Amino acid sequence: MVTVVETRALTKRYGRHVAVQNIGLQVQRGSVFGLIGPNGAGKTTVLRMLVDIIRPTAGELSVLGETPRRAGAAMRRRIGYLPGDVNLTDRVSGRMFLQHIAQLSGVVAEHKIDQLAERLELDMTRPVRDLSKGNRQKLGLIQAFMHEPELLILDEPTSGLDPLMQREFLAMVREASSVGQTIVLSSHILSEIQHAADDVAVLAQGRLVAHGDVASLRLTSVARLGAVIADTDALTLHTRMQALEQLEDVHIHPTPDDRIHRLTATIRGDMDPVVKALATFQIRDLTVEEPDLEESIIDLYARTK
Amino acid sequence: MTHANPQTAGPTTVGRVFLRLVFDGWRGMFGWIIGIAAVLGLYLPLYPSIASDQMTELINNLPTELVEVLGYEDVVTGAGYTQATFFGLLGYVLIAIAATAWGAAFIAGTEETGRLELTLAHAVGRVQYATESLAALLAKLLMLALVVYLMIWALNDPSELDLSAANLLAVTIAWASLGLLSGTAALAVGALSGRRLWAIAAGAGVAVLGYLFDAVGSTNDDLQWLYDLSPYHWAYGNSPLAQGFDWAGLALLWGLCAVFIALTIYGLARRDILG
Numbered sequence: 043m044v045t046v047v048e049t050r051a052l053t054k055r056y057g058r059h060v061a062v063q064n065i066g067l068q069v070q071r072g073s074v075f076g077l078i079g080p081n082g083a084g085k086t087t088v089l090r091m092l093v094d095i096i097r098p099t100a101g102e103l104s105v106l107g108e109t110p111r112r113a114g115a116a117m118r119r120r121i122g123y124l125p126g127d128v129n130l131t132d133r134v135s136g137r138m139f140l141q142h143i144a145q146l147s148g149v150v151a152e153h154k155i156d157q158l159a160e161r162l163e164l165d166m167t168r169p170v171r172d173l174s175k176g177n178r179q180k181l182g183l184i185q186a187f188m189h190e191p192e193l194l195i196l197d198e199p200t201s202g203l204d205p206l207m208q209r210e211f212l213a214m215v216r217e218a219s220s221v222g223q224t225i226v227l228s229s230h231i232l233s234e235i236q237h238a239a240d241d242v243a244v245l246a247q248g249r250l251v252a253h254g255d256v257a258s259l260r261l262t263s264v265a266r267l268g269a270v271i272a273d274t275d276a277l278t279l280h281t282r283m284q285a286l287e288q289l290e291d292v293h294i295h296p297t298p299d300d301r302i303h304r305l306t307a308t309i310r311g312d313m314d315p316v317v318k319a320l321a322t323f324q325i326r327d328l329t330v331e332e333p334d335l336e337e338s339i340i341d342l343y344a345r346t347k
Numbered sequence: 348m349t350h351a352n353p354q355t356a357g358p359t360t361v362g363r364v365f366l367r368l369v370f371d372g373w374r375g376m377f378g379w380i381i382g383i384a385a386v387l388g389l390y391l392p393l394y395p396s397i398a399s400d401q402m403t404e405l406i407n408n409l410p411t412e413l414v415e416v417l418g419y420e421d422v423v424t425g426a427g428y429t430q431a432t433f434f435g436l437l438g439y440v441l442i443a444i445a446a447t448a449w450g451a452a453f454i455a456g457t458e459e460t461g462r463l464e465l466t467l468a469h470a471v472g473r474v475q476y477a478t479e480s481l482a483a484l485l486a487k488l489l490m491l492a493l494v495v496y497l498m499i500w501a502l503n504d505p506s507e508l509d510l511s512a513a514n515l516l517a518v519t520i521a522w523a524s525l526g527l528l529s530g531t532a533a534l535a536v537g538a539l540s541g542r543r544l545w546a547i548a549a550g551a552g553v554a555v556l557g558y559l560f561d562a563v564g565s566t567n568d569d570l571q572w573l574y575d576l577s578p579y580h581w582a583y584g585n586s587p588l589a590q591g592f593d594w595a596g597l598a599l600l601w602g603l604c605a606v607f608i609a610l611t612i613y614g615l616a617r618r619d620i621l622g
């Protein structure tokens with residue numbers, strides 16, 4: 043395993059305002075690493091520090107084995123970077139724009155720009171400043187991918203892309219990862235991370251609130267319970283369920299039959315006592331919904347407050 | 348793994364930022380050249396009709412303070428007329444605005460649109476970007492200076508200005524240096540703050556204060572110390588179009604430019620880029 047990005051106790055303060063505090067991350071070569079959190083959580087701040095656009099206040103930072111501040115321009119040839127806000131006002135055509143950027147980056151293989159533009163369905167003959175938000179985003183993606191960098195750092199890469207293009211982008215990410223390129227991307231749209239990322243770090247208010255592979259993140263979280271229970275009265279069922287510390291938001295819904303009740307609740311933590319308690323009743327139907335990441339994140343935010 | 352080329356190598360990026368800044372603004376450059384040519388083409392051909400005895404008499408009858416503020420003491424000589432109408436007034440305004448606009452756009456302007464972030468995330472260093480911005484500013488000012496020099500020289504005989512080629516060169520360089528001062532002031536404040544409006548205020552402020560100190564200093568002997576603070580006076584105080592190069596004045600101008608240049612490089616190299 044080769045670590046491509048590593049941060050230790052990474053902190054960025056602006057005067058008294060703390061943008062990012064005590065972040066420790068590790069990104070392995072060839073992996074897709076997702077940084078998620080709401081706007082203002084510090085995602086962009088972390089990504090900008092990786093390419094030396096801003097400098098850490100404290101902590102250690104290593105990218106491709108070097109310190110961004112000291113490594114300078116040569117290190118950034120090996121990186122493809124998509125800024126969070128691609129606000130381009132150039133009069134030149136998309137193709138010219140990309141050719142100009144190519145002169146500032148690593149070697150761009152012949153036809154690479156055309157291939158990427160074709161894939162993302164971008165018309166490169168139009169002036170950059172006349173492009174829609176989505177098409178500017180495509181330009182931003184092309185300039186990040188075109189020199190086939192070892193490390194891709196993409197800030198909100200799918201913003202402005204329609205669902206079809208989002209899927210194409212995710213395919214590009216998987217392909218890049220399969221040939222050994224490392225991808226760090228940020229998002230506040232969780233489904234994007236869910237399908238693309240091997241590892242996820244969750245940021246909230248500048249702090250790291252969770253960190254791990256996508257599967258394990260779900261385990262630590264909540265599940266939705268739904269059950270239809272027969273042959274009991276509502277009070278008994280309610281009392282019994284309320285007593286379980288693993289259950290929250292317990293609701294008993296009446297049905298036309300007053301001996302049958304529909305139960306909904308949120309399971310937090312260990313599943314076993316819940317199932318055993320339910321088993322003492324007659325169960326007509328039972329569903330335990332795997333939480334989507336969104337619920338997990340909301341749950342994580344709540345717990346960090 | 349098919350991806351086995353760690354790209355530490357690549358084409359050099361030296362000069363790329365310079366070329367983009369110079370060529371992407373060709374429309375603006377064209378506009379400035381038209382403007383300057385229009386001013387010169389309107390004013391200079393009028394000289395033969397102004398250089399008359401009546402004009403001398405009129406100037407003599409005006410309050411001396413007014414004449415001095417306007418710089419019209421020698422307006423009846425070709426050199427005095429060219430200085431008073433172009434280099435000292437409209438030409439000064441034009442180059443101060445152009446240089447300030449460029450100086451503010453190259454760093455603070457690109458930073459505000461997010462373009463600087465994109466450029467600096469590639470293989471371009473901070474010091475490199477600052478240096479190439481300065482070079483682009485200098486190149487554009489030299490282009491304007493060349494146009495002014497050639498245009499005035501072309502009008503010299505038809506307009507009976509009787510200017511010397513060497514003195515014309517001296518004043519054109521002094522004029523371009525005043526532009527460089529406003530431009531580097533805008534660059535420096537842009538590089539230190541990242542804010543385009545502050546950069547514009549700095550470039551314009553240097554130009555306006557320089558002119559005011561010179562004008563106020565000329566009204567009263569007790570206020571002549573203001574001359575020492577006026578870049579405008581450093582450039583034009585010894586009438587380079589009549590007297591030739593004033594190296595002491597130019598040294599002061601270039602010295603202050605050097606301070607702004609150092610601040611530009613220092614500012615951009617040490618600071619966070621704003622989003």
